[in-house]
Amino acid sequence: MRFIPLIVIAILIPILTPLCINLYIAYVPGLKVGSIDGWLSYLGGYSGGILAFLSAYTLFYKQKSISDRCWITLNMLDISEHNEPRMAAIYSNSTINNFDFLNRSVKEWEPYGVAIVEIKNVSKNYAKNIRIELIGLDQRIEPLMHIENSDKIRKYAHISELEASANFKLALHIDPSIYKSNPELTLKITSQSIYNVSNSQNIKLRHIEDGFSLSLE
Incomplete structure (x- = not known):
């Protein structure tokens, strides 16, 4: 304009x-x-x-x-070589009634797979207001977040902020009913730089027999 x-x-x-x-x-x-x-x-x-x-x-x-934008990458980690991270994002299209805070598991979903991803800011800008949502479904799903040793799960305005080249690990708990009906999901990553320039990236999350895989849309 x-x-x-x-x-x-x-x-x-x-x-x-x-x-x-x-x-x-x-x-x-x-x-x-x-x-x-x-x-x-x-x-x-x-x-x-x-x-x-x-x-x-x-x-x-x-x-x-x-x-001036921030660019965020997601890399899938081998769950057998990494302990579950301090933070977990729980995606569900229904109310979670029974969450095991000690073992960090949604009991009404069991058994189900967990994906561990590394989220990295590959830009030279400070990234704030990082959010990861599931889109392309009947509704956009914002995650409930669980922090290690906490007895609560709740939604936050954003899940993290990252300095340039910094990273953190996140466990993705996804309701099996979602990926059974939609084996290919889309994660929408939004971020904002200190110049207040927003960026949006879409990454495909595919459910495979032994877990999940990631690819750019």
């Missing part, structure tokens, strides 16, 4: 300039400065300069917008 005034100006300049030249020649013949060819050459050079400026400005703005 911010480029629309510049585009309008760029279009109006070559349209209005010849009209102004014609009016100048018609009504101020005694004060004519330069030839018509000279003015047309000036118009061509001026229009070219304006277009070059708009192109450079557009490219600069797009590059700045990309560099």
